[in-house]
Amino acid sequence: MRRLFLHVNVSADGYIADQAGDIDWRFADQEFQDHIDTLLESIDGMVFGRTAFEQLAGYWPSAGDEVSATQRRRMNELPKYVMSRTLHHTGWHNSHLLGDDPAAALNDLKARDGRDLALFAGGRAATAAIGLGVLDELRLVVNPVLLGGGTPLFNGTYPKRDLRLIGTRRFASGALLTTYDL
Template identity: 85%
Template sequence: MRRLFLHINVSLDGYVADPAGDIDWRFADKEFQDHIDALLESIDGMVFGRTAFEQLAAYWPTAGEEVSATQRRRMHELPKYVLSRTFPRTGWHNSHPLGDDPARLLGDLKRQDGRDLALFAGGRAATSAVRLGVLDQLRLVVNPVLLGGGTPLFDGTYPKADLRLTDTRRFASGALLLTYDVAAPGTPVR
């Protein structure tokens, strides 16, 4: 059975975008790019919120030498699933809407054989995934910056979820990758 994990950059004060909606405060050195290459090679699909999907669909089909060959290839070939009832029409290869019952469709995808699925999203989609109870793991890249406002990682209401820290990685930039497993409802965290 595959897992669905959230992989997202966040500021130390809990924001995924600054007050202007920009994400250029995130670091993107060679070490981190190598991490992203390895991550993309390790998964069998990507899940996006509608907004992130639209932004990425405008960029990746024509991405050039500014990104690695691994990223260009994997962003093209991997299946892309969109958390949206209204599917944005793009020419981005292998894209699929999750429609009116994303929890059921994501559950079906997770029950298939294969490698894990990654949710690359913004705050609204991350909150929706927590609310739907479909996340198995959170991989938070905590960047050494205080933004003082912006788009919070989680916004709105969602059920309590117990987490267990399973791994940490420190990047030379000072960012930390914190990996948390999500306990099934009613399961104590050990």
């Protein structure tokens, strides 16, 4: 059975975007870019919330040399699944709406043969996935910065869950990848 994991950059004070909605504060050295390349090669699909999906769909189809060839290829070819109650169509190649019952749709995807699925972006989507009980693992890239406000990683309520630390990795930039099993 495939697993669904959240992989997200977060500030040390728990924000995924600053007060202006920007994410340019993230640390992204070559070591981290290589990590992302490897990660994208290891999965069979990506899950997004509507807002993140729309932002990424506006960027990746025309991304240039500012990203690696692996990132450009995988972001466009991998299946993309969108958790949204308001989006009615997708225009990005190989993207699919999860429909009115995202928990059932995600559990169906997880039950299929193949490699894991990654939830990459969206505080509301991450919160919803925890609340729906479909998230299996958290991979938090804690960046050495305090933003003082912005978009929180988890925004809303969900049941208390104990986490089990299963791995850490320190990047030269000072960012720390912490991996928890739910």
